[in-house]
Amino acid sequence: MSKKRSQFCKGVNSCTGGLHSTKKNTAEVKVQEECFKKAELAAICILRNVYFAAKEMIPNSSTEALNELCILQGLTDLGGLHSDKLDSYDNSIEEFQQAIAEVTDEGILKKARSSNCFSILIDESEDCFMEPYLFMYLQIIEHVAGGYEPKTYFLAVKKLQEEVTAKKITAELVNVLKEKDLDMKQMCGFAIDGTALTDECKNSVVTQLKAQVPGLLSIHCISHRLALSIVSAADTVPYLVKYQQTLNSVYKHCVGVPRDGLEAMQKVLRDTYKQSSPFKDILPSRWLIVRASVEAVIRNFGKLVSVLQNSQSATGVGLAKTMCTYKFLHCSHFLADILHQLYILCKSYQTSNVDFSIVHPLLKSTVTTINKLSAESTGEMLKNLLAALPANMWDESLSESSFMFQNHRIKAGRQQRSEAESTCRTFLENLTRDLKARFSESKDAATMTAMTAIFDPAHASDSKNRHIQTVTDYLSSLSDDSDKDEFEMSCKQELVSFMNFVESQPGVHALTSSKDVCELALKQKLMFPVVSSLAERYLVLPISTADLVGTFCRQHMLRTKLGNSLTTKSLENLIKISIHGPPIKEFNFIAAYSKWASSRANRAQQQKS
Structure with a gap:
């Protein structure tokens, strides 16, 4: 009996021990879950700090200090992470990113x-x-x-x-x-x-x-093509290459010499110079940047020349001598007029609503304008310069002459005038020729022109009909249909039906742009499946890459x-x-934590194996 009792008691004690063990295990699990929960909250807090630092362009090295600041401010979630683990997280900023x-x-x-x-x-x-x-x-x-x-x-x-x-x-x-x-x-x-x-x-x-x-x-x-045309036209004119170098030298000389009235010019030149050094190595869009420098030199010409002449420097005096010529002044005022028109065109090409339908009309309008400005000398800048010249400036009996301009004597003469006009004329001829070459239609451009004709409501019906075959050939190249002839006939019929549908739209729903017509095609996808697909392709084509400059700034x-x-x-x-x-507030940090934790677990598993 005592033996059985002993065994029974032993069994009771064993069961009791098992209960204690189960309770102990449950308590440990709860403690572990609590630790995991705290660690997860702490990691999410660090993810928020890493996200904030990335959005605000704060260096990675500052994230640790940001975490410590949050802890000092009483952020209990971050405080739940032990300091040794926090250091580990700080060493893994790239993993969080x-x-x-x-x-x-x-x-x-x-x-x-x-x-x-x-x-x-x-x-x-x-x-x-x-x-x-x-x-x-x-x-x-x-x-x-x-x-x-x-x-x-x-x-x-x-x-x-x-x-x-x-x-x-x-x-x-x-x-x-x-x-x-x-x-x-x-x-x-x-x-x-x-x-x-x-x-x-x-x-x-x-x-x-x-x-x-x-x-x-x-x-x-299109923006790059425009910029490259300006570069090509200028770099083939020796005096304009020298002109760029002169502006570069002026900046170098004046950047550290503040004078009353020159602050605005120095700022413009400083921004120009930051693009690259020296001037001849500036990025391909440099002439559109030089525009601001040219205008600044014209506005501050008198004070700038005075600074250079009084600089007690051979370089400064030499620059002043170069600038005090009619050739320099004529080219400066001419360039200010021409580059201003090209700058307007470039900005138009960089707008968010630009499409292929306005690329060539805008270009043609600008070329017509600058040719007229050159032929008639009607640009505002050049017109003001010519109005300031003395009446007998170009007297044929004088081989050399001079005149006063903003309190400085300017070297002039028939040769100065002839060389200045020749430089400007050559630049404009080169520019017009280069623009025509760069904006001429390749096979792909012809396809895009045809697509534009289909979707641009400004195109007349007969113009649209001339482009139907080009669009049909393009669509046929995308099709896997074995019967090409039947597919092409179907495409032509659908294109004609769609164009008639567009023309039948009531005035209250007037279509004013190619984008409006494309949206109509996309909304009528069931009725015009082929045209809808074509419209989507047309809208997604990248006309300009100029708006990508924000990425380079961040880089x-x-x-x-x-x-x-x-x-x-x-x-x-x-x-x-x-x-x-x-x-x-809108970012999904829970999802980011899951990815981070999963990546960390996978790496730990790989290290074990």
Whole structure:
């Protein structure tokens, strides 16, 4: 009995021990869950700080101090993380940025994958350390407020380690599209620009891509074409090359010599000089930047020459002598008039509502205007200069002459006048010829012109009919239909029906732009499926890449001496967050934490194995 009792008691004690053990395990689980919960809250707090720092362009090295400040301010969630773990998180700022960037990317890529087509824009740029990068962008059509809008998103950045070749650029793009799970066959438009890329390299990239993507249309940014035309026209005129160097030397001499009345000019010249050094190496858009410097020199001519003459410097005196000539003054006033007109055109090309239908009309109007200004000397700047000249200025009996201008004696004479007018005339002839060559229609441009004719309500019916065959040939190149003849006939019939449908729209729903007509086609997709597809492709084509300059600004802000250790992936993540990240209240930090935790767990598992 005692034995049984002993055994029974032993059993009771064992059960009691089991209960104690279960309670202990439950308590441990609760403690662990509480720790995990605190760690999760702390990590989300750090994610918020990392996000804030990225949006505000704050260096990664300041995030630790920001975390400590939050703890000192009484943020209990961050306080739940032990100091050793906090240090570990601070050493993994890039991991947090990667998780945030992935969440930001997901929404963009989801839209792109659901789109019928997209365009890719590539721009080559150098950072402050003269290292070349390829910046890639994605353009898609989004349904916004009852309409359709083309939206451009930053996609990726790739550092070019060696010599830039078409094969490497193509390979980088193909890899990025594969990495982002984007179907390359849906790419309908492609634009590539960059100062370090030759025309041969760009054309080779386009050729390689077209071999893989039927129906791909290549576009050269209209703003870049305009800028390159101005550069080409000026660089073939020796005096204008010297003129740029003179402005550069004036800036160098005056930047550290503040004088009353010169502050505005110095600011303009300083902003100009920051683009690059020396002037002859300034970026291809430099002549549109020089415009402001030319106007500043004209406005402050008298005071500037006085500063140079009184500088007790051979360089300053030499610059003053160069500027005190009729040739310099005539070219300055002429350039101010011409560059002002080209600047207006460039700004028009960079507006958000620009489309192919107004590219050539705007160009033609500007060329007509500048030719008229040159032939009649009716530009405001040049007209004011000529009005200030003495009456007998060009007396044929005088081989050399001079006149007073803003209290300074200006060297003049028939030779000065002849050389000045010849310089301006040559520049304008070169500019007109180069613009005509760069804006002439290639095969792709002819296709886009035909698409514009179909969708532009300003085109007459007979003009539209002339372009139907070109559009039909383009659509046929996209089709997998075995019976091409039947498909082409169907396309022509649908195009004609759509054009009649557009003309029948009541006045209350008047269509005033090609974008309006494209939106109508997209809304009537069931009735006009082929035209709707064509409209989407037309809207998504990248006309200009000039609005991508914001990315380069962020790159230069990030790639400073403090940020020179940033990896290419970190640079990409920071640009993506700063550009496309929503307001901090709207960002999904729970999703970012899940990605970060999953990545961390996978890495730990790999280390164990």
